[in-house]
Amino acid sequence: MGSVARLGSEEQRERWLPRMAAMEKIGAFALTEPTGGSDVAAGLRTTARREGDTWVLNGAKRWIGNATFADYVIVWAKDEGDGQVKGFVVDRGSPGFTATKIENKIALRTVQNADLTFENVLVPEENRLAGAASFKDTATILRQTRGGVAWQAVGCMIGAYERALAYSKEREQFGRPIASFQLVQDLLVRMLGNVTSSLGMVVRLAQLQDDDVYRDEHSALAKAFCTARMREAVGWGREIMAGNGIVLDYGMGRFVADSEAIYSYEGTREINTLIVGRAITGEGAFV
CATH class of the missing domain: 2.40.110.10 (Butyryl-CoA Dehydrogenase, subunit A, domain 2)
Structure with missing residues (x-):
């Protein structure tokens, strides 16, 4: 459409x-x-x-x-x-x-x-x-779709964060919920930081889209940054859930698998990085 x-x-x-x-x-x-x-x-x-x-x-x-x-x-x-x-x-x-x-x-x-x-x-x-x-016209569509994938990345890491948080409150080790352990709390806070920073970026991107002033480098930066933060956050969530994080029964396995796909499509992190790099330096580094 x-x-x-x-x-x-x-x-x-x-x-x-x-x-x-x-x-x-x-x-x-x-x-x-x-x-x-x-x-x-x-x-x-x-x-x-x-x-x-x-x-x-x-x-x-x-x-x-x-x-x-x-x-x-x-x-x-x-x-x-x-x-x-x-x-x-x-x-x-x-x-x-x-x-x-x-x-x-x-x-x-x-x-x-x-x-x-x-x-x-x-x-x-x-x-x-x-x-x-020309392909320049095609690229205007990719500008839109990359922004959408950035939102997908945010949704994926929010889902992983919520699942990991709920699991940490339910799962007990040494007679108490693992949510009470310092290292688990550290991972949850890192996940929340990634969610919050990425959410702020895609909201700003949406504002630029509404004002019709957003450019290729805006959506490229959001796609590259948010998918990288998603991959980290989902990995930390899987870590919190240990072995249970790689099976579908506990919900985290789906986020792990989906994060790998979201990370790659609509332009890899490297390609989107070069789009942003060209915009901020004025030099094209594409080969």
């Missing part, structure tokens, strides 16, 4: 957004590819070739959430004509479009991710996002 709202024409917004907002239609966002991750800006291999009023898409995508059941999939592909990245709305059921569920995930199991293939998939010109002319 964010891609259509920001980069679609008025006609496209009117055509797709109301039904998606009403949950009558489901969308998916397809950028990541099987052989590409951090290099997606320059290494996109999915192609689009214009033939009259129709575009022909070929390539593959991976880790695409919702894609096995989505009605519309926003597909980012490199225009063979000018070499620029453009966005296309592909309807489910289009000939040559295949979505296969990724099995055996240990994290973010509530999300159904898929591998996608495009073999001469035909997309009408009216389904090309009008405002997407």
